[in-house]
Amino acid sequence: MSKPVRCLAPLLATILLSISSQQALSQATPEGQTVPLNGIEMYYESVGEGEPLVLLHGFTGTGADWETIAEEFSAHYRLIIPDLRGHGRSTNPSQQFTHRQSALDVFALLDLIGVDRFRAMGISTGGMTLLHMATSRPERVEAMVLIGATSYFPEQARVIMRRSSPDSMTTEQLEREGRAHSRGLEQARELSTQFHAFKDSYDDMNFTPPYLSTITANTLILHGDRDGFFPVSIPVEQYQAIPNSYLWIVPNGGHVPLFWSEEGRQMLTWVLLPFLAGEWG
Numbered sequence: 001m002s003k004p005v006r007c008l009a010p011l012l013a014t015i016l017l018s019i020s021s022q023q024a025l026s027q028a029t030p031e032g033q034t035v036p037l038n039g040i041e042m043y044y045e046s047v048g049e050g051e052p053l054v055l056l057h058g059f060t061g062t063g064a065d066w067e068t069i070a071e072e073f074s075a076h077y078r079l080i081i082p083d084l085r086g087h088g089r090s091t092n093p094s095q096q097f098t099h100r101q102s103a104l105d106v107f108a109l110l111d112l113i114g115v116d117r118f119r120a121m122g123i124s125t126g127g128m129t130l131l132h133m134a135t136s137r138p139e140r141v142e143a144m145v146l147i148g149a150t151s152y153f154p155e156q157a158r159v160i161m162r163r164s165s166p167d168s169m170t171t172e173q174l175e176r177e178g179r180a181h182s183r184g185l186e187q188a189r190e191l192s193t194q195f196h197a198f199k200d201s202y203d204d205m206n207f208t209p210p211y212l213s214t215i216t217a218n219t220l221i222l223h224g225d226r227d228g229f230f231p232v233s234i235p236v237e238q239y240q241a242i243p244n245s246y247l248w249i250v251p252n253g254g255h256v257p258l259f260w261s262e263e264g265r266q267m268l269t270w271v272l273l274p275f276l277a278g279e280w281g
Contacts, residue, residue, distance in 0.1 A: 030070070030081070034089065037108040038101075043089035044082035044109060048074030052118040053276065054106065055081045056126025058148070058256060059097075060191050062088030062180050065123070068262075072269050076277075077119070082109055084125070086191060089182045097194040098204045099125065103132035107140075119276050121145040123256045124229075131207055134215045141217040143276055148223060148256040150230040151207035151238055153198060157229040161199035166192045212241035219245040220275050224253025246280065 030045035045063055047070060055066045055073075063081040070079055085105050086092030106129060110118065119142050122130040127149025134141040150157070166174065166189045178188035198204075219242050223235035232249060239247035248271070250257040258264030274280065 030079075035109065035112055037112060038105050039093060040085055040105065041091045042082055042085070042105060042109055044080060046078065046080055046113075048076070048078045050077050052110075052115045053077035053079050054110070054115075054118050054120040055079060056106065056120065056122035056129050057084065057087070058124035058126055059195060060087070060177060060180075060188075061123070061125075064088070064180070069265050069269055073273070076273060080110070080113070080115065080118075082106060084129070086187070086194070087181065092190070095190060095194070096197075097191075098201070099128040100132050100204055102129040103136065107133065107137065110140075116140060117142050119143045121147065121272070121276075122149060123147040123259060124149060128205055131205075131212075131215075134217050134219075135207065135211060138214060138216040141215075143218040143220075143278070145220045145222060145272055145275070146235075146238070147259060148227060148230070149221075150205060150234050151212065152205050152234075153201065154231060154234065156231065158199045160229060161196055164192065165196040209237060209241035212238060213243060215242045215244075217244070218275075218278065218280075220248065220272070221245060222248045222250065222257065224250045224255060224257035226252055227255045227257075229255050246275070 030047035032043060032045040034041050034043045043063075053073060055063070055070070057063055057065045063083050066081055070081065073079060083090040084102050086097055102125070117140050120130055120133070121144065122128070124147070127146035130141070130144050130146060131149065131151065134144060153161075169192060171185075174185050174188045174192070177191075178184040178186075181187040181191075221235045221238050223230070223232060225232050235247060235249065239245050258268050
């Protein structure tokens with residue numbers, strides 16, 4: 001049976017009218033610390049009070065990528081914002097990265113700080129980490145937002161991965177990327193090598209529709225129709241497979257749409273807060 005189409009047009013119209021009148025909240029100060037788990041040192045920050053909301057960044061990113069929207073969301077939730085394995089201030093002695101292991105790391109962090117059931121948002125690799133979490137322990141994920149995430153690596157993504165390596169980047173490019181990470185240029189090279197290795201990965205991201213159908217979390221799938229890595233057919237397949245899901249395709253949106261502009265982040269805030277609160281029906 002086909003699922004009903006949820007139309008966002010009325011909500012978006014309200015958003016566009018309301019953005020101009022949004023008032024800034026006082027700046028919240030996150031508390032950061034590093035904890036040992038699964039053979040690594042994981043850095044994470046926590047800010048706000050209330051129900052837990054886990055925020056997972058994309059590959060080569062860090063938890064700091066969420067700073068621009070953390071202020072608004074911390075007024076409603078206790079935010080838990082880690083640097084994933086090998087990113088930012090978190091270590092990765094194995095020099096390897098899988099989204100399956102990333103999910104185990106995040107679960108270990110949540111167990112350590114006493115968080116059982118939670119809501120979450122993930123961009124790209126963060127969303128892929130959430131797919132592992134929501135399928136392996138569905139009872140723990142209440143709601144999640146997948147932004148530019150994929151169920152598997154299609155050929156068009158593998159083409160980019162084959163072309164991307166430390167040798168294909170200039171020292172200036174690596175240094176610029178390394179500024180976000182504690183070990184700078186060396187860490188940027190490691191992450192580039194790991195991204196290049198995804199070209200040969202077939203068992204890490206391999207979610208079939210029957211497997212996706214085991215997800216019980218309310219799920220919002222946000223994807224750009226011009227995503228250079230993952231074609232729009234993938235989020236459509238996710239929407240058709242995940243029982244309690246909503247699909248938002250952003251016209252003329254690239255990989256991780258809306259997130260990197262101020263107007264886009266304001267729109268995300270106005271859409272995502274009601275969704276996470278369970279106000280969509």
